[in-house]
Amino acid sequence: MVVQKLVSQTMMALNGDEAVAWAVKQSNVDVVAAYPITPQTIIVERISEFVHNGEVDMEFIRVESEHSALSASWGAALAGARAFTATAANGLALMWEILYITASTRTPVVMAVVNRALSAPINIHNDHSDSMGARDSGWIQIYSEDAQEAYDNTIMAFRIAEEAMLPVMVTLDGFTISHTLQNVSVLPDEVVSNFVGIRKIPRIKLPHIYGEKEIPLMLNPKYPISFGPLDLFDYYFEHKVQQNEAMKASIPIIEKVHREFAEISGRSYEPVHMIPYKTEDADVVLLGLSSTMSVVRKVVDELRSEGKKVGAIRLRVFRPFPADMIRKELSKISTVGILDRSLSFGAEGGPVFMEVRSALYSSSSKPTVYDYVYGLGGRDLPPKLIKKAFNELLEAREEPEKPVIKYLGVRE
Amino acid sequence: MSTPMVGWKDLPMAAVPFLSAREYPTGEWAVFQPKIDESKCVKCGLCWMYCPDSVYRWDGEGVPVPDLDHCKGCGICATECPTKAIEMVRI
């Protein structure tokens, strides 16, 4: 949906990784600490070129691992900098410890995660096992559908992170988006720079240490404070609840930032958390994330021309999970198929399936929900398999006795 | 702890400590504690430097004094003391 074009934008041929690097270049980022990993490498390569050429005023820290990449970004953000890093797959797994620390200390780091399968066996191609594995770490997660959205999401992520005081992961599908050239509308530097502004540091009161004086929430020699040193039985639980509430409170912030971005770019993502496609009168719907959904929409069009009432929903924001919106949107649908591009071993379904089905439990009209696991390790999901899923859903009218995972495109 | 416990709504955000670390007596689980023989101490400061818990204070006549509320009893200071002025005593 195009709102209004306020500024003229430059059309550039960029792959998804380059689009993210451009967004970082324009967003007044102070520090980038990064370690290269396929398929993310292009992002930090481009950023280091910008730094080398003097095109940006930014500190680029070369580190020896992803654990250090996030640690350095976290430290920089604690010191008041706007910090960015990027990773994929096993690199994200190596950051695990610091993912939690970044979120718990309410540090607004922005990170691009170029989705890639986790070892073993080693596989460099796209699925969502990496970011889904990090879903409980307290990061906001926004899933991009194409290079344009990866660019837009990265710019918005800085605003969202700093207003919500939570770290944000912007994901893009490995190779499918990261290495595929696309026409990307790039905003003028100063427009992005004005939109994101300079990082503001919130102020807090620590009455037991500094009395009634408000101090900046950052590492500051004038008002020394430590972040996250020790909470045992006494305050750990309270801090975690506080963090969970902050996640919930970020929902309206995410919406507000999207609306403001639509005003400057003309690109509106509505509704922000999940985008329905031809669902108004649909009998069955496929719900999934990221680049796959553009193919699903094509298949929806084809099946619609055959008179079949099918629709699609793309979930953009997985954390915080928009449960109310899912309930509302799916209450009128009889059968829903979930596209899961990762597994939760031994569970009743993939991560997206479990969340959606659980959200629907409190809905009065419970749709039948099936789980379709697909595309692990970059396996293709051709339109004919999507059609197969839709046709199966159109025939299935009854809730199976227990959840069944169906695999799309695996050999038996 | 002397201060009343507060709920999550009143807790400062970002996991910054609600109380100063000074108010957590973390020396309670020590089995051994250092005892300094002042006559042997040459005031070199190695115990102060090596202690992982910043237990030593520069009180008195330049002889380091351990704050036993925060000593874990690890014995590093006793090992590092060049004049063997520190003895680890079972408590």
Ligand code: SF4
């Ligand atoms: S025993 Fe360990 S903790 Fe205690 S004062 Fe010596 S070095 Fe510090």
Ligand code: SF4
């Ligand atoms: S290390 Fe030994 S000699 Fe040196 S200051 Fe400490 S107690 Fe004294």
